[in-house]
Amino acid sequence: MANEIQFYIAQHETKRTVPVTTEVLQQALDLDYNMLTTPITTVEYRTSVLSRLSDRLAELDGEKTADEGLAPLIPPLKPSDTNLMPNELVSQLLVHSSTWIDLASPDPIIANVSRQVFNQEVAFAAFCGATNLVVQAPKLHHGSLHGAGVAQFARAVKEALTIGPYLTFHIMFPMTDDPATDSGEGFGHLSRFARSNYVETDEGAGKEDPFGTWDAWNIIRTICQYHVRLTVGLSLPRQLPSVHVQTRWFSEPLRILLIPGNAFIHNRKGQPVLPKPHQSLISRYMRLRIAPWVILSDVGPLPGFDILRDGLDVPRSPNDMTIDDPTPTEAAHLSSASAGIRTSTRVTNDPTPHLSYLRYFQRNQPPKPTIEQFGSGYQDYLQVPLQPLTDNLESITYEVFEKDPIKYEWYERAVAQGLRDWVAQGKSTSGPDRKPLVAVAGAGRGPLVTRALQASISTGVPISLWAVEKNPNAYVVLQHHNATIWNGAVTVVKTDMRAWKGPTLPDGTHAHVDILISELLGSFADNELSPECLDGVQHVLNPVHGISIPRSYSAYLTPIAAPKLHADIRAREPTDPTAPETPYVVMLHAFDYLSYTVASESSTSTAGEGKPASPSPSPESPSPHNSPIIPTAPLHPSIQPTVPPCWTFTHPLPATHLAHSALRRSGLPAGGTGGSTGGSGWNEHNARGSRMTFAVPERGVCHGLAAYFEAELYPGTELSTHPGTMAAKSGEMVSWFPMFFPLKTPMYLPAGSELQISMHRQTDDLKVWYEWFVEAFVEVGGTRLRIGTSALHSSKKNGCVL
Structure with a gap:
């Protein structure tokens, strides 16, 4: 379906033991993954770097110097240092830089070595033809120091953007800054080698900062001047942060959602499922104009080549949420409303249950509302407002306006109520035949004219109707409509409304208008000069009982x-x-x-579907000012x-x-x-x-x-x-x-x-x-x-x- 939301899913292993070959990638594709992640360098490379670093630190023997020139020189890559090669596989790989380096280290030697490793990996990935590089976010906690190295990290990324001119950098962040989880990865992480005179002992773990990682991201993208090839990735925790944090990340250039295996829970049938808050968050994030890629992380290695997909049973519902030993938050979201949902069968032979669940979740995403379909392709697309006083609009612009399912119905209601009140209040008319004189100022192709005629019919109040339009091309359409649709019931006038003298009576004089209708509003209401236009045509409105639609x-x-x-x-x-x-x-x-x-949750509700809207205009078509x-x-x-x-x-x-x-x-x-x-x-x-x-x-x-x-x-x-x-x-x-x-x-x-x-x-x-x-x-x-x-x-x- 054209409006179906697609999930582009990659498989990631923190410690991938099998090099990604054509056979491995094909197996992943057969299992219904779209991509694989792969490190740029190998364990052998890390061992070599650590050996050189250890030797240098031993030579220094704790000297308190900040001379970066004392850092060891990391030699170029050797064949044993990488499994990545320039070939046709690269386009379907998400390559990631080493997670054991520390570009934000306060120790200048550690930072220098990390930058050398990072630049080598970026250069080689770019040489191989990779287009997407995943980079671990900066380490924010170094003893008692917090966030001190973020600008240093940003400087390294800015430099690397020039080294890999065709690489898009995805900086992977946790959603919040939690000191308890911001630790180096094992004994091989370079942060563990930082010298004590640069890293003070931290007496406590500190408090979690909900916006701490966003703050770090903001510094990085600011220093990199909002670079178009710099995006953000998010790792979802088991317990999601507040909605304020969630909406903040939504506003950023989010390109990757990483779902670790520990974010899943198991229902009573042993199937891995996501808690409802995670389902809701992912559904919202996947409605971004460019939906982020999903990375399934550490849910098990790729099954062997002998495992077939035929006849596998998959979860019937992502909301089958009964689990063993739930947390209090998870228990609060377990719903008994699953009655009526088909009972799922225990999965006994699915080699990729987490992937199967996500594919089911993808297929069962609610369809986009018609109003969202209407605007598809226009999200965050900047348009300079037109100036209808000086520009003659194109027919496609009028056509988009006329597809609105609400506006013209509301205008018809307003005109109909005005006519009813006119009769109920016994108002006199400006014309000689006791019919209210109605004018549409800025008639365009005539949708308001049609609605005014329908309001007259529905209320039983006959009117005399004028349509005023300055656009010579739209004037032709109005005349055609008057002959073929309106049966000559409308007097069409070609002029700027501000120059119009009003309806012409049989004796050649000009009468006042009883009801003046216009749709001159812009996105800020007055930005398309509606006040000036209506001021200019007010002289034709009956000064005693005339009605302006809109009124304010x-x-x-x-x-x-x-x-x-x-x-x-x-x-x-x-x-x-x-x-x-x-x-x-x-x-x-x-x-x-x-x-x-x-607001409290009890006061909120989900908007209904409402009336269907007309199909969306093509984003390549001329776009309307409204x-x-x-x-x-x-x-x-x-x-x-x-x-x-x-x-x-x-x-x-x-x-x-x-x-x-x-x-x-x-x-x-x-x-x-x-x-x-x-x-x-x-x-x-x-x-x-x-x-x-x-x-x-x-x-x-x-x-x-x-x-x-x-x-x-x-x-x-x-x-x-x-x-x-x-x-x-x-x-x-x-x-x-x-x-x-x-x-x-x-x-x-x-x-x-x-x-x-x-x-x-x-x-x-x-x-x-x-x-x-x-x-x-x-x-x-x-x-x-x-x-x-x-x-x-x-x-x-x-x-x-x-």
């Missing part, structure tokens, strides 16, 4: 961690200097909210992001506002001295400013601001992309992505800090643009200290032209 809309902001977006913007900057100050329309996917509250929004799939349902409002626009405006604007535009002295940002200031009533404060519970990095909106079409009918209200107000609406306001330089935030965002909507006689500024604060001893500020960002160069 509000913009919302929240800080997020979005490293992939930051890396993509960095890549654009050499050819586009304005890239770091351009707001983008983007389907946010791999990101993490920095400011949030946590791209479809996908709910925040990476989030755990208990996390409620803090997303406050910036500002609100309402329509119609008081007549005094427009009168003052016209007076300023006239240039008369009574109009004032001009605008604060230049020009006469006729549009300054649409300028806005806001300052918002966000509590940041956990440490993180702010890469930019996620922006959303809510709109009231008519009392009782609302549209929303706000993550906290979208499901309730307009679930499965697919007409808008959020916006992303980037920061030129990411801002590191410690736990318990506070972020203050200043956002402004600026305008002059020619353009509308945004300016944003971010400050970070912490409280120390009752004093609020500013610990960081961003640059003042401005999108004026790419502002919307009026």
Whole structure:
């Protein structure tokens, strides 16, 4: 199936005893693995390195010197030092560097030897044609020192990225920093050879730091400048960390999930299965745009070549979770709801039960929701918003809008309710035939026109309908629809709505409009100049009882961690200097909210499927400026992001506002001295400013601001992309992505800090643009200290032209 989630699974043995040959790889493929891991160097190589190191340390005899030149020179590789060779196998191997080196060692000799080994392995792997290199994360604990060598490790990785120009480096981390498990691997690990004058004795093991390994990763990728060939791998523990840690790793460039054998538990039938929290985490992570590879680690060696796969029995359900001697956490997740699930048969002859379980788990992943299918290919894809006032949209753009299963139905509801209220309140009409005059401003290809006609039929209230559109190509389509679909019931007008004089009556005069309908909202509500457009056409709306649909809309902001977006913007900057100050329309996917509250589990629920959406446009097709929004799939349902409002626009405006604007535009002295940002200031009533404060519970990095909106079409009918209200107000609406306001330089935030965002909507006689500024604060001893500020960002160069 096109929407089936694929698991690409590799087999890993910490101490692989059999060199990977064509026969071994073929056996793995026959067993339904996709890849194998293999070390670059052999045990003989490690023995040789340790011998040279021991000899050098004996010569030094404990001298307290930091001269790295005293480190032994590691000779080039010999045939006995490696089983890796350049051949056709390499493309199906995940090669890994030595896990016994210590690039983060505080002892300069150990660090030097480790770097020599690492560089030799990287160079040889690159020579052999390997494309993926797994690197063990830095050791964070050296006696009483904690994290002191992370920058040193990052320097070594940055150097190695130039040695292997076609290698992708996957840094393997545990999910959290646990001192009890951060020990060297056996007696051969180089950390055990560090001299005592560089490593102080640790009196205690220290506390587990949930974000400690993420912190180390952040230092590494920052020093490596968000390198495109630098990714992260995660080793899953038996007990998963908090959802905050899980969502943070989701936002990173995650390419490998390593599942060790001890993460599995056994049910009453002796089958290895994963606990439900692990199932949930893996299901979420596998929905990343590029699903991570899965490595099964230390679940037993590859079976011999004489074992066949025919007739094997596999688990019937990954939720068959009854186990012997469960931990308290595991026991809490054991569900009696397995009644009704087919009873599985004890596996007695499956040579790869862990792999069989994962394949079953893969086949039984829930299908992607239709709303997620609609946006497939657009996740984290940056798009510069179009300017519909100056650009004529293409037909494919209109087509994507029209596939929205919610928006136009909600518009029809709003128009229908407006007509019912019109009749119930006994309002007079602006036309001579007692029919309400209705106009669609910016009609496009006519979906709102069709909905307005349907609302008239459903309510039994006849209307006179006008469709106003400036796009000459869309105007042709509107005329065609009027002749073939609407039976001539619509008056089609080609003009900019701001220049339209209103419906023309039989006597040649112009009437007011009773109901004015528009869909001019952008991803930040006002970013496509809906306020200016509706101000410009308000003169045709009946000043006494006219109805504007939409009636109001509000913009919302929240800080997020979005490293992939930051890396993509960095890549654009050499050819586009304005890239770091351009707001983008983007389907946010791999990101993490920095400011949030946590709801109780009882108050959370899983969203339903809802109505089906139309098929997805091809990612290669021209993408719309109002791209479809996908709910925040990476989030755990208990996390409620803090997303406050910036500002609100309402329509119609008081007549005094427009009168003052016209007076300023006239240039008369009574109009004032001009605008604060230049020009006469006729549009300054649409300028806005806001300052918002966000509590940041956990440490993180702010890469930019996620922006959303809510709109009231008519009392009782609302549209929303706000993550906290979208499901309730307009679930499965697919007409808008959020916006992303980037920061030129990411801002590191410690736990318990506070972020203050200043956002402004600026305008002059020619353009509308945004300016944003971010400050970070912490409280120390009752004093609020500013610990960081961003640059003042401005999108004026790419502002919307009026």
